[in-house]
Amino acid sequence: MSMANKVILVVEDEASIREMLRFALQRAEFSVVEAGDVQAARLKMAERRPDLVLLDWMMPGVSGLEFARELKGNPTTRDVPIIMVTARAEEEDRVRGLNLGCDDYVSKPFSFPELIARINAVLRRTVPGGEEERMAINGLEVDAASQRVTAKGQPVRLGPTEYKLLHFFASHPERVYTREQVLDRVWGHNVYVEERTVDVHIRRLRKALEPFGYDGMIQTVRGTGYRFSEKI
Amino acid sequence: MSMANKVILVVEDEASIREMLRFALQRAEFSVVEAGDVQAARLKMAERRPDLVLLDWMMPGVSGLEFARELKGNPTTRDVPIIMVTARAEEEDRVRGLNLGCDDYVSKPFSFPELIARINAVLRRTVPGGEEERMAINGLEVDAASQRVTAKGQPVRLGPTEYKLLHFFASHPERVYTREQVLDRVWGHNVYVEERTVDVHIRRLRKALEPFGYDGMIQTVRGTGYRFSEKI
DNA sequence: CGGGACTGTCACGAGGCTGTAACGTGTTGC
DNA sequence: GCAACACGTTACAGCCTCGTGACAGTCCCG
Numbered sequence: 001m002s003m004a005n006k007v008i009l010v011v012e013d014e015a016s017i018r019e020m021l022r023f024a025l026q027r028a029e030f031s032v033v034e035a036g037d038v039q040a041a042r043l044k045m046a047e048r049r050p051d052l053v054l055l056d057w058m059m060p061g062v063s064g065l066e067f068a069r070e071l072k073g074n075p076t077t078r079d080v081p082i083i084m085v086t087a088r089a090e091e092e093d094r095v096r097g098l099n100l101g102c103d104d105y106v107s108k109p110f111s112f113p114e115l116i117a118r119i120n121a122v123l124r125r126t127v128p129g130g131e132e133e134r135m136a137i138n139g140l141e142v143d144a145a146s147q148r149v150t151a152k153g154q155p156v157r158l159g160p161t162e163y164k165l166l167h168f169f170a171s172h173p174e175r176v177y178t179r180e181q182v183l184d185r186v187w188g189h190n191v192y193v194e195e196r197t198v199d200v201h202i203r204r205l206r207k208a209l210e211p212f213g214y215d216g217m218i219q220t221v222r223g224t225g226y227r228f229s230e231k232i
Numbered sequence: 233m234s235m236a237n238k239v240i241l242v243v244e245d246e247a248s249i250r251e252m253l254r255f256a257l258q259r260a261e262f263s264v265v266e267a268g269d270v271q272a273a274r275l276k277m278a279e280r281r282p283d284l285v286l287l288d289w290m291m292p293g294v295s296g297l298e299f300a301r302e303l304k305g306n307p308t309t310r311d312v313p314i315i316m317v318t319a320r321a322e323e324e325d326r327v328r329g330l331n332l333g334c335d336d337y338v339s340k341p342f343s344f345p346e347l348i349a350r351i352n353a354v355l356r357r358t359v360p361g362g363e364e365e366r367m368a369i370n371g372l373e374v375d376a377a378s379q380r381v382t383a384k385g386q387p388v389r390l391g392p393t394e395y396k397l398l399h400f401f402a403s404h405p406e407r408v409y410t411r412e413q414v415l416d417r418v419w420g421h422n423v424y425v426e427e428r429t430v431d432v433h434i435r436r437l438r439k440a441l442e443p444f445g446y447d448g449m450i451q452t453v454r455g456t457g458y459r460f461s462e463k464i
Numbered sequence: 465c466g467g468g469a470c471t472g473t474c475a476c477g478a479g480g481c482t483g484t485a486a487c488g489t490g491t492t493g494c
Numbered sequence: 495g496c497a498a499c500a501c502g503t504t505a506c507a508g509c510c511t512c513g514t515g516a517c518a519g520t521c522c523c524g
Contacts, residue, residue: 125357159470174380175377193473201472202513203513220512222511222512223511391481432484436481
């Protein structure tokens with residue numbers, strides 16, 4: 001299992017716990033980046049995008065909850081998985097965290113093996129092959145680095161969600177996805193939005209691609225969901 | 233909500249627990265297949281690929297762990313999600329299970345709502361068709377991932393039911409099925425439809441395949457039902 | 465503070481899909 | 495030959511799905 005080289009950002013105010021976490025994570029062959037508060041976390045985040053964020057729930061200043069919302073609200077960081085660390089196993093917090101789009105949840109006191117296992121489970125879920133930096137299908141180019149889309153050289157104006165949607169579909173062509181799965185992959189885990197919302201964004205995406213004749217690539221599979229295909 | 237008709241294989245040695253699980257799952261509109269040990273589970277697995285496996289950890293004979301490893305090692309069954317059921321919250325076991333590639337775990341005693349919720353969460357993540365499930369018989373291709381059928385390269389337009397029907401028959405060739413069996417497998421358990429309805433959909437499927445000369449593959453077995461055969 | 469961009473939800477309508485009945489056709493058994 | 499039967503085929507009404515436009519709320523930025 002080449003889980004190595006994965007970078008984990010630990011956001012935790014108590015230095016002693018941070019220390020322990022670093023020790024345990026490094027022993028499991030993760031690279032660790034630490035932050036004592038949200039401010040520092042933002043900087044580290046901008047510096048290098050981690051593969052996963054381990055986020056303490058209770059922190060002085062900006063809370064972990066708010067930081068999670070911040071990350072999930074930003075298209076650039078939306079798909080970095082988050083595991084919440086909370087002091088209590090309070091149901092309500094847990095629900096709020098999950099509804100926010102956190103991928104999992106660990107409550108103190110936790111065992112390190114369990115923590116590692118959960119991290120591995122979450123990392124395994126995140127798309128392995130979907131890290132294509134640049135895709136060009138049939139004259140339609142999707143550049144992940146600049147988050148830009150061009151069709152036959154012409155720039156395509158897309159909103160963040162439409163971009164994310166296209167990026168996801170383009171990196172998984174010839175495959176049907178249900179609305180639920182699209183919501184999971186594009187909007188984030190455990191976020192509650194109406195399924196039909198996908199339809200609307202599909203419509204917006206198609207509209208944006210229409211002037212270039214690419215709208216046919218997003219295909220409706222009646223009774224199931226949608227599919228991206230280069231065959232127009 | 234088209235979540236119905238998902239098939240769950242319950243592997244559990246204690247009959248009473250199996251009973252409870254079946255009750256709870258069926259009430260949540262899942263179809264349940266049961267197995268008392270790993271041996272039986274293998275058979276059920278081969279007979280029909282379930283959408284999810286609920287696997288008891290502790291079992292006499294071959295343990296759940298081994299069976300999980302077996303499933304995850306086989307490309308055909310690799311992407312059938314597994315939820316482990318452990319007797320206690322045995323830390324180490326849990327960890328081993330997750331590292332093995334199980335998608336989630338539940339520890340006894342568990343609450344049924346939680347179990348159902350976890351099952352739904354896991355099912356939501358899994359893509360239809362799984363890994364490269366693709367059939368090509370004699371120039372007729374059925375691709376489960378894209379839910380698309382092509383005959384000699386030409387796309388075949390099929391409604392959802394016709395697609396499911398063809399997919400089912402194509403993956404069980406040279407074997408007769410009664411209308412009742414077809415209804416069970418294609419329409420799903422606990423659905424009441426007139427048996428003759430199968431005839432109508434068979435007709436529609438044949439009609440769609442006719443332009444390509446493939447309609448003869450769906451053969452009538454008078455007095456019994458239908459059969460799919462590559463011999464036209 | 466005001467405007468613009470973006471998002472999520474809803475309501476409406478067109479069209480496709482489904483199940484059933486009814487009738488047609490071939491087959492079996494007497 | 496003629497019922498009885500099994501299956502083929504067609505027609506159709508109702509339902510369901512999906513496309514689409516509108517709209518209110520939110521966030522950001524000048």
